[in-house]
Amino acid sequence: MSIEEVSSVGGVGVAQQVSSHPLSPLTSSEITHTAALVQNLYPKSTSLQYKSIALQEPAKSQLVPYLDAEHSGVKPPFIERRAFVSYYIRNTDKFHEAIVNLTRQRLESNVRLGPNIHGPGDAEEILLVEKIALEDVGVKAEIAKLQLPEGTAVISDPWIYGSDGVNDEQRMYQCFLYMRDPHDPSNLDSNHYAFPLTISPVVDTVKLKVIRIDLLPMGADHSTKEPQPFHIPPPSEYDPEHQQLRSDLKPLNVFQPEGVSFKVTQAGETGRILKWQKWFVRIGFNQREGMVLYDVRYDGRSVFYRISLSDMVIPYADPRHPFHKKAAFDLGDAGAGVMANNLKLGCDCLGSIHYLDAVLTTEKGEPWHMENVVCVHEQDSGIGWKHTNYRTGKAAIVRNRELVIQSIITVANYEYIMAFIFNQAGEIKYEVRATGIVSTQPIDEGVEVPWGTVVHPGVLAAHHQHIFSLRVDPAIDGHNNRLIYEEAHPMPRSDFNPHGVGYTINETLIEKSAGLDIDVDRNRTFKIQNHSVRNPINGKPVAYKIHAPPFQKLLADPDSFHFKRAEFANHNIYVTKYRDNELYAGGKYTNQSRGGDGVRSWANRNEDVTDTDLVLFVQFGLQHATRIEDFPVMPCEVIHVAFKPANFFDKNPALDVPPSSQGINRSTLLEAEGHHQGSVEAKVGQKGEVCCSSKL
Numbered sequence: 304m305s306i307e308e309v310s311s312v313g314g315v316g317v318a319q320q321v322s323s324h325p326l327s328p329l330t331s332s333e334i335t336h337t338a339a340l341v342q343n344l345y346p347k348s349t350s351l352q353y354k355s356i357a358l359q360e361p362a363k364s365q366l367v368p369y370l371d372a373e374h375s376g377v378k379p380p381f382i383e384r385r386a387f388v389s390y391y392i393r394n395t396d397k398f399h400e401a402i403v404n405l406t407r408q409r410l411e412s413n414v415r416l417g418p419n420i421h422g423p424g425d426a427e428e429i430l431l432v433e434k435i436a437l438e439d440v441g442v443k444a445e446i447a448k449l450q451l452p453e454g455t456a457v458i459s460d461p462w463i464y465g466s467d468g469v470n471d472e473q474r475m476y477q478c479f480l481y482m483r484d485p486h487d488p489s490n491l492d493s494n495h496y497a498f499p500l501t502i503s504p505v506v507d508t509v510k511l512k513v514i515r516i517d518l519l520p521m522g523a524d525h526s527t528k529e530p531q532p533f534h535i536p537p538p539s540e541y542d543p544e545h546q547q548l549r550s551d552l553k554p555l556n557v558f559q560p561e562g563v564s565f566k567v568t569q570a571g572e573t574g575r576i577l578k579w580q581k582w583f584v585r586i587g588f589n590q591r592e593g594m595v596l597y598d599v600r601y602d603g604r605s606v607f608y609r610i611s612l613s614d615m616v617i618p619y620a621d622p623r624h625p626f627h628k629k630a631a632f633d634l635g636d637a638g639a640g641v642m643a644n645n646l647k648l649g650c651d652c653l654g655s656i657h658y659l660d661a662v663l664t665t666e667k668g669e670p671w672h673m674e675n676v677v678c679v680h681e682q683d684s685g686i687g688w689k690h691t692n693y694r695t696g697k698a699a700i701v702r703n704r705e706l707v708i709q710s711i712i713t714v715a716n717y718e719y720i721m722a723f724i725f726n727q728a729g730e731i732k733y734e735v736r737a738t739g740i741v742s743t744q745p746i747d748e749g750v751e752v753p754w755g756t757v758v759h760p761g762v763l764a765a766h767h768q769h770i771f772s773l774r775v776d777p778a779i780d781g782h783n784n785r786l787i788y789e790e791a792h793p794m795p796r797s798d799f800n801p802h803g804v805g806y807t808i809n810e811t812l813i814e815k816s817a818g819l820d821i822d823v824d825r826n827r828t829f830k831i832q833n834h835s836v837r838n839p840i841n842g843k844p845v846a847y848k849i850h851a852p853p854f855q856k857l858l859a860d861p862d863s864f865h866f867k868r869a870e871f872a873n874h875n876i877y878v879t880k881y882r883d884n885e886l887y888a889g890g891k892y893t894n895q896s897r898g899g900d901g902v903r904s905w906a907n908r909n910e911d912v913t914d915t916d917l918v919l920f921v922q923f924g925l926q927h928a929t930r931i932e933d934f935p936v937m938p939c940e941v942i943h944v945a946f947k948p949a950n951f952f953d954k955n956p957a958l959d960v961p962p963s964s965q966g967i968n969r970s971t972l973l974e975a976e977g978h979h980q981g982s983v984e985a986k987v988g989q990k991g992e993v994c995c996s997s998k999l
Contacts, residue, residue, distance in 0.1 A: 325361050325369060325382040326597050327574030328587055331662050331670035337386040337403045338668030340410050350393040354422040355638075356664040357589045359385035359402055362883050363608070363916070367782060370598050383407065389422055390668075396474065396509050398422050421474040421894040423591075424463060424637050427666045428508070429476075433459040436478040436504040439513040445502045446480075448530035455485040458495045460715050461506070463636040465628025466864040466895050474508045474895060477517075477625055479744070484538040494935050496716060497539040497759050499745045501530050503625060520623045521747045534748075536760035541740070541936035557654035563681055565706055567657050575659055577679065579706045580727045581956075586677070586708065588661040591887070593639030594677060594710050594723065601729050601956075605778040606847065607946075610733070612639065612721060613774035613920060614888040614901075616869040618859055619742070620754040620766040626744065629765075630865050633714045635893030639721070642712040643676040651711055651720075652678035677710050687727065687957055702963045703727070716740040720939070728957040733773055734943035737925060741933050742767075758934035770857060770924035772871040772888035772902070773944055776881065779951070780836040780845050782916045786813040786878050787832055787846075790825040814913050816906045818874030821853050829876055830949055834914055838950040850945035851875055854924040868893065870901030871920055879905045881916040888920045 323330060329337070334356050342351060360366075361382050372379035383406035391398050398420060401413040436442055436459045446457060457480055464475040480502050481495035503517040518527040540546075565579035575586040581602040587595035592611040599607040612634065619629040633639070640663055646652055659677035662670050687703035709722040718739035724732040746752070746763035755765040777784050787810050794805035813819065821827050832846040857872035859865035871877060871888035879885065879902065887893075890901040898904075902920045923944050932938065948956070961967075 323384060323571040324574045324585075325366060325384070326585055326587055327358070327571050328589060328662065329356065329358050329386055330572045331672070333384070333386060333405050334662065334664055334668070334670045336405065336408070337388060338664075340403050340408070341388055341390065341401050341413070342668070344410070344413060345392070351668065352391040352393045352425075352428070352666050353664055353668040354389040354391070354425060354666070355590045356386055356388050356668060357591075358587075359387040361385070363881065367608075374600070374603070385411070391422060394509060394511065416892075419472060419895070419897050420892050421896075422892065423635060423894055424461070424476075425666045426641065429461050431511070432461040432476045432478065432506045432508070435506050435511060436461070436476075436480075436513060439504060441516055442480075442502065442504050442513060445516060445518075445530055446500070449500065449502075449533040451482060451533055452485040452535075454488045456483040456488055456495075457500070458482065459504075462629065462715075463631065463894055464505070465625075465630055466868060466897065467628050468864060471895055475514070476506045476508065477628065478504045478506060480504075481743075484540075485535060487538065492542050493538065494540050494542075494740070496740050496743045497536065497762060497935060499743045499762060500533070501527075501745050517625050519625075519745060521745050521750070523750055523752050525623050534761065536762070539759050539762075539935040557682075559655045559681070563655045563657070564704070565657070565679065565681065567659075567679060573662060577706075577708070579681075579725065580704070582706070582725050584708075584725075586659065588640060588659070588677065590640040590663050591634055591638045593643055593712065594708065594721065596708075596723060599731070599778075604780055604951075607731075607776065608778040608782065609774070609776040610723070610731075611774055611886075612733070612771060613886060614772040614871055614893070616770050616857075616865075616872055616889065617717075617767055618770075618857065618865045618869070618872075620858075621744075621752075622754070626765065628864075629742075629767075630859075630868065631714070632868070632889055632893035632896075633712070633717075633719075635887060635889055635891075635896075637714065639710070639712050640673075640676075642714055643673060644711040644713055645673070646675045646678045646709075646711060652680050652707075652709060654680045654682065656680045677708060679706070679708050681706055684726070686963075687960065688955065700963050701957060701960045702968075703957075704960070713739070716742050724943075726957075727960050728955065729948040729952060731946045732943045733945075734941065735771060735923075736939040736941050737769055737927075738937050738939045740936055741927075741929055743934075756929040756931065758929065758931050762934070764929040764933065766926075766928050768855070768858065768872075768924060768926055770854070770869065770872045770922060771942075773921045773923070774886060774888065775831075775919040775921055775946075777831045777847070777917070777919065779831050779833045779847055781833055783833065783835065783914050784917055785832050785834055785913050785915075786829060786876075786917065786919065787811060788813070788819070788827050788829045790822070790827050792825065812913065813878055814911065816879045816908055816910045816912050817877070818903065818906055819876045819878065821851060821875045823853055831919070838953065840953050841950060843950040845951045846949040847946045847951060848949040849876070849919075849921060850947060851921050852923055852942055852944070854922070854942075855926045864897075867898030868896045868901075870898060870903035871922055872924075873903070875922055877902045877906050877920040877922075878912050879918050879920070880908070880910040880912055881918050885918070 369379040386403045388401040398416045402411045459478045461476040480500040482498045483493040501519045504513045505515040507514045568576040577584045583600040585597040595611040617631040657679040658675040661673045661676045665671045684703040684705045687701040689700040691698040706725040720736035722734045741764040755763045758764045794800040796803045829849045830846040832844040834844045836845045888902040
């Protein structure tokens with residue numbers, strides 16, 4: 304990262320004992336104090352535009368002893384609270400980072416960042432860019448050429464400009480224009496993505512003006528044409544008010560008459576501790592990652608130090624200008640925290656729900672209270688385990704109760720439903736459901752292209768990929784872990800394997816930091832092991848195995864900006880040696896980034912990752928070849944990564960879950976006779992003789 308040092312460290316104030324836990328998100332007062340200390344660097348007339356004021360997590364070398372002391376019932380050592388700040392001097396390209404020591408009430412550092420390092424968008428800025436684009440005289444002149452009906456509402460969707468190396472040093476937005484249904488102008492929820500326009504203004508964030516107006520290609524090549532009178536297609540609405548709804552769907556209610564089985568404890572003003580079915584989790588929430596889980600333990604044993612969604616990229620398939628730059632890094636370009644929905648009871652989350660609020664920051668450096676950004680609830684996920692003794696007909700069965708910690712983000716047209724899911728067998732899933740509306744662009748009637756699908760008259764939805772990176776900081780019975788993978792290999796035919804049916808599971812140790820891939824044909828499965836802690840039954844190292852779905856890696860050329868920027872998107876798993884502050888797989892600042900400071904670069908250090916403090920970045924994704932059924936709103940596509948104990952316990956850890964019974968479940972189906980199959984058994988007599996008897 305190129306930086307310019309700025310002399311700006313404030314004087315030492317009086318040290319304060321801050322009561323918040325070291326991992327608790329910043330409080331409203333901490334945000335206010337932080338902004339004030341940064342503002343004091345400048346004259347009062349200097350306006351700052353804050354991109355983030357968030358907790359600067361303490362060094363791991365401090366936190367591990369602190370957490371261990373907490374769980375041992377010992378008073379933990381004191382850790383000072385710090386805040387991380389990123390900000391612009393308003394209406395300039397002067398982008399800064401600062402660290403504020405909240406305990407001592409002093410500014411510890413302030414650094415101006417170098418060229419090609421840009422901050423993310425924020426809500427106020429995006430609204431301003433929309434206004435600038437729509438009020439521009441040149442844009443209005445281009446819109447007039449479309450001869451839209453009087454009263455038509457034109458909508459601007461600002462996109463992060465992207466990178467192609469062509470005059471893109473300045474921070475910009477590429478705006479795509481749409482209109483609401485002109486025949487229903489009062490409907491503010493009209494699906495404007497059914498009416499894409501051919502005009503795309505580019506807005507400079509320093510000059511705060513439109514600097515270029517691009518015309519979009521509508522045929523099968525790169526050519527463009529002047530805006531023509533717009534042929535208005537029929538609307539395509541998703542809102543239930545515009546549908547003839549089914550009338551034969553009966554209610555399905557979720558009731559927990561005795562309450563929930565989890566407990567959420569307030570830890571200070573912003574901290575949350577969750578306990579459920581032997582699980583202990585500390586929940587955080589920040590501007591960029593949204594939900595963060597810390598100090599994850601099962602029955603007192605450490606499992607993970609920190610888990611969060613680190614990054615995501617959505618590269619599009621259209622190679623033509625300006626679509627070739629469309630590669631949304633939604634977390635780095637905006638943030639999962641700032642895009643989080645206010646979740647609605649009975650809709651986004653079903654059953655007995657506990658909500659968590661968050662405090663983030665506005666662009667003015669003020670606290671921003673966000674309600675109901677996380678919901679916690681239990682759900683039934685079918686059968687957990689079952690066995691029927693066919694000789695007696697007796698069935699032992701346990702339902703799989705799950706605990707869900709969920710947040711939903713809206714990124715303009717798209718929604719992502721993100722959830723950490725715990726079960727009673729010591730397993731964790733991270734699940735993403737992709738829904739919302741596909742990004743659309745205009746296309747001439749009768750034209751077909753291989754990089755997208757026509758989903759409505761005059762509307763093209765380009766194919767695209769969704770690639771996610773989950774950062775996993777393991778602590779499997781401690782912090783000195785290793786990564787191995789197992790593969791299934793057939794035994795060669797031999798006297799020992801004369802029928803050629805035998806196979807073995809072979810283990811390979813990963814010794815150096817690297818990018819690694821799944822091999823389905825060999826059933827390659829990665830495991831995080833603690834080699835120094837052994838299972839008491841079989842002597843194998845305790846471990847958690849990673850179930851990551853195979854996906855098509857980033858399709859962009861290795862020399863492309865897409866590839867350089869999305870450093871995580873070319874391997875299923877990256878493993879690196881832990882370093883403080885290496886949190887974001889695509890780099891700290893993804894807006895118009897150039898690459899070089901993400902997980903691929905870290906892995907290229909070729910560091911030893913055997914029996915040490917390592918970090919994993921687990922990638923998973925979707926190849927979204929668009930279809931007409933994705934419009935006007937897309938049915939959920941569901942993907943998940945799972946972490947399952949492997950020789951971590953001495954038996955099935957869900958054996959002690961109470962069995963499922965009709966008295967508790969109160970199902971209303973008619974009871975049928977249990978499965979009881981005839982059998983034969985042998986009994987040993989007093990003299991050792993064996994007699995057979997039939998139970999047909």
